[in-house]
Amino acid sequence: xxxxxxxxxxxxxxxxxxxxxxxxxxxxxxxxxxxxxxxxxxxxxxxxxxxxxxxxxxxxxxxxxxxxxxxxxxxxxxxxxxxxxxxxxxxxxxxxxxxxxxxxxxxxxxxxxxxxxxxxxxxxxxxxxxxxxxxxxxxxxxxxx
Amino acid sequence: xxxxxxxxxxxxxxxxxxxxxxxxxxxxxxxxxxxxxxxxxxxxxxxxxxxxxxxxxxxxxxxxxxxxxxxxxxxxxxxxxxxxxxxxxxxxxxxxxxxxxxxxxxxxxxxxxxxxxxxxxxxxxxxxxxxxxxxxxxxxxxxxx
Amino acid sequence: xxxxxxxxxxxxxxxxxxxxxxxxxxxxxxxxxxxxxxxxxxxxxxxxxxxxxxxxxxxxxxxxxxxxxxxxxxxxxxxxxxxxxxxxxxxxxxxxxxxxxxxxxxxxxxxxxxxxxxxxxxxxxxxxxxxxxxxxxxxxxxxxx
Amino acid sequence: xxxxxxxxxxxxxxxxxxxxxxxxxxxxxxxxxxxxxxxxxxxxxxxxxxxxxxxxxxxxxxxxxxxxxxxxxxxxxxxxxxxxxxxxxxxxxxxxxxxxxxxxxxxxxxxxxxxxxxxxxxxxxxxxxxxxxxxxxxxxxxxxx
Amino acid sequence: xxxxxxxxxxxxxxxxxxxxxxxxxxxxxxxxxxxxxxxxxxxxxxxxxxxxxxxxxxxxxxxxxxxxxxxxxxxxxxxxxxxxxxxxxxxxxxxxxxxxxxxxxxxxxxxxxxxxxxxxxxxxxxxxxxxxxxxxxxxxxxxxx
Amino acid sequence: xxxxxxxxxxxxxxxxxxxxxxxxxxxxxxxxxxxxxxxxxxxxxxxxxxxxxxxxxxxxxxxxxxxxxxxxxxxxxxxxxxxxxxxxxxxxxxxxxxxxxxxxxxxxxxxxxxxxxxxxxxxxxxxxxxxxxxxxxxxxxxxxx
Numbered sequence: 083x084x085x086x087x088x089x090x091x092x093x094x095x096x097x098x099x100x101x102x103x104x105x106x107x108x109x110x111x112x113x114x115x116x117x118x119x120x121x122x123x124x125x126x127x128x129x130x131x132x133x134x135x136x137x138x139x140x141x142x143x144x145x146x147x148x149x150x151x152x153x154x155x156x157x158x159x160x161x162x163x164x165x166x167x168x169x170x171x172x173x174x175x176x177x178x179x180x181x182x183x184x185x186x187x188x189x190x191x192x193x194x195x196x197x198x199x200x201x202x203x204x205x206x207x208x209x210x211x212x213x214x215x216x217x218x219x220x221x222x223x224x225x226x227x
Numbered sequence: 228x229x230x231x232x233x234x235x236x237x238x239x240x241x242x243x244x245x246x247x248x249x250x251x252x253x254x255x256x257x258x259x260x261x262x263x264x265x266x267x268x269x270x271x272x273x274x275x276x277x278x279x280x281x282x283x284x285x286x287x288x289x290x291x292x293x294x295x296x297x298x299x300x301x302x303x304x305x306x307x308x309x310x311x312x313x314x315x316x317x318x319x320x321x322x323x324x325x326x327x328x329x330x331x332x333x334x335x336x337x338x339x340x341x342x343x344x345x346x347x348x349x350x351x352x353x354x355x356x357x358x359x360x361x362x363x364x365x366x367x368x369x370x371x372x
Numbered sequence: 373x374x375x376x377x378x379x380x381x382x383x384x385x386x387x388x389x390x391x392x393x394x395x396x397x398x399x400x401x402x403x404x405x406x407x408x409x410x411x412x413x414x415x416x417x418x419x420x421x422x423x424x425x426x427x428x429x430x431x432x433x434x435x436x437x438x439x440x441x442x443x444x445x446x447x448x449x450x451x452x453x454x455x456x457x458x459x460x461x462x463x464x465x466x467x468x469x470x471x472x473x474x475x476x477x478x479x480x481x482x483x484x485x486x487x488x489x490x491x492x493x494x495x496x497x498x499x500x501x502x503x504x505x506x507x508x509x510x511x512x513x514x515x516x517x
Numbered sequence: 518x519x520x521x522x523x524x525x526x527x528x529x530x531x532x533x534x535x536x537x538x539x540x541x542x543x544x545x546x547x548x549x550x551x552x553x554x555x556x557x558x559x560x561x562x563x564x565x566x567x568x569x570x571x572x573x574x575x576x577x578x579x580x581x582x583x584x585x586x587x588x589x590x591x592x593x594x595x596x597x598x599x600x601x602x603x604x605x606x607x608x609x610x611x612x613x614x615x616x617x618x619x620x621x622x623x624x625x626x627x628x629x630x631x632x633x634x635x636x637x638x639x640x641x642x643x644x645x646x647x648x649x650x651x652x653x654x655x656x657x658x659x660x661x662x
Numbered sequence: 663x664x665x666x667x668x669x670x671x672x673x674x675x676x677x678x679x680x681x682x683x684x685x686x687x688x689x690x691x692x693x694x695x696x697x698x699x700x701x702x703x704x705x706x707x708x709x710x711x712x713x714x715x716x717x718x719x720x721x722x723x724x725x726x727x728x729x730x731x732x733x734x735x736x737x738x739x740x741x742x743x744x745x746x747x748x749x750x751x752x753x754x755x756x757x758x759x760x761x762x763x764x765x766x767x768x769x770x771x772x773x774x775x776x777x778x779x780x781x782x783x784x785x786x787x788x789x790x791x792x793x794x795x796x797x798x799x800x801x802x803x804x805x806x807x
Numbered sequence: 808x809x810x811x812x813x814x815x816x817x818x819x820x821x822x823x824x825x826x827x828x829x830x831x832x833x834x835x836x837x838x839x840x841x842x843x844x845x846x847x848x849x850x851x852x853x854x855x856x857x858x859x860x861x862x863x864x865x866x867x868x869x870x871x872x873x874x875x876x877x878x879x880x881x882x883x884x885x886x887x888x889x890x891x892x893x894x895x896x897x898x899x900x901x902x903x904x905x906x907x908x909x910x911x912x913x914x915x916x917x918x919x920x921x922x923x924x925x926x927x928x929x930x931x932x933x934x935x936x937x938x939x940x941x942x943x944x945x946x947x948x949x950x951x952x
Binding site for chain 2: 119152
Binding site for chain 2: 395396397400401404409411414415416417418427
């Protein structure tokens, strides 16, 4: 769990999450929830004929799972501004296990009580391949006195 | 459904999706799937004391739902490169109905058979407020001869 | 639970199931599972402008829920042949509670060990309105000696 | 997506949907949602001793998935009347991929603005076996002027 | 289905449920619902290094599934008091099929209309190993006159 | 998150979790997953006539949610032995928000590397009523040197 306040985070600090295996059930559930049934994710026959040779997880499935692995402590965050330059750099196959690597890239004060932290977020699989990379900006609170 | 090939899309073309009401069940299901139980989304008492006064949908829930509303026709897409400058510009409350507005921002040839299309994607609610905006790059196929 | 064998069922016999309240969550889950997001079921604004004035449950949601309420005892069924003349006779709104009324319409021997039973199946709500009616044919076993 | 109005559909016209692989997760989710845990679908040991030798998908799972594959454009449908003569003609096993084949069987005017269309709907798997067949009646709108 | 009233249950009586195969999808869905993503259940790589050599089902997943297999008839129960001495005695792996064995251990009158029944509940798998054992106390009704 | 090893936990230490609102969707999803559709949880009309006047959450839903709120750090636990004297002391209604209160009741060494910790676990709602209480025994690891 990332349980630090704005003033407790240092540029360059890193953090590694637990892992989560991406199962066939996860892909079905994400297709169902999102409504994105693109056949590369949900049609075994169709996917077998692509460059990947099999179904792959939705990119946004990987991103969504990362948000849960990140696991921020209640009270530290003011607002989630958004994401810059999200890239999917390798496919996630059924049975792959991914985890998140975080790094604090930058900090910017916003008044006496809070500040924006820029995180580099990578998702890596069990072969240590980076499958997703993103820059995330979060408005965080200073530790209450 | 967005059922156009690379050469059929024109810069400036726009498209509007059907709507989807974001229910309390959606928020619970997304919290469960992603593992992101941040109390702003899942604890009514906690959320009542925030600036929003109530629970709001996860930003990535909105983004994931948009990917289903977008609904690309099989065969037109080669690869989903990623997202640039994703911003959440207003909260999505339980009961809000969102839809997607797409616009083709740019096209860039990549050899004779395909090209990268840059889309501007906005999620708007029933009050016509923009709740999310993103730029999405997709490698698309030319129409088969 | 319908726990009778072919020879234990009499033409004219009736059976009433427990009830199940159809919630907004049920409609979202069925839309997600089936992939049928038709806005009459999933878009509150759109549905408000229809003759129903609100979202209604998918017909096949009602049919699927009925199959669980029916609850056949393991070992009594050989095969589920199909359904004849399925009709949706009234809308099911969020919060309605439905149950199943069964009646044995006909029996037809198929050799010494089994036979086809034709059931009339009705779904009724808490106002005792019939919302669905169907005729279902099932190949059932005689009670083992 | 079936995006035609009443007057745009011709008797004899056909349409083929994308495919969807029916996974073990789909069967568990449908059993859970419907409440139909009949052991032929949900008990591997029990199913191994049947004529099928393994678990098979619920018939209504196949029917429900077909309703999503069919994917009707908002605004074209007035009411879904029901189904006639639904038959399950072959089992759907875990890992099979099904798609829908539609054919317009008949049209019947209902006043100046709408009409009933009778569709023949077939579900076929990757071996091109027909696993389900049904006749569906839908009240559809004429194209707005 | 356990469809007996207080006065119809005898000490020493036993009952056996249908079975349910515990799939990978069940484990993912229970992790998601409960929020318990402990890696022994959800991280294939991590679990491979434990004494079990693979992922195992959550103990409370097994307990929850048992409550559905038990399947009490509406109207017989007044209140579910709780559980005494719940023990998980063997792991449940992906693909195992469990069923419930019940035995009436004791009965205790509570006035003229009801009484507390103590059940011994065991979950057993397809190898007839007991994977869970619990003592459950339920306040039950006498059969209405 | 409870991120302590055996030797870092002291008898009498307490811990309070974040909260989670129990929604109608949670009750439907737990009924679906477990297969326990007892009408006190799933039939609004039936529940309205009970002493509670409305649907209440399953006891095991509350217990399962607590296991996720507890949120143990990977690596600290060897085995989850079970639960003693689980009691449901008040109903959980739709919309209630529960959290977990833990207390270390006892510790017992088991060789040089591990020991059994007995926790008192209470679930409390937003009115600070205790809705569930249980004693849980967990075999935990000493902190690696």
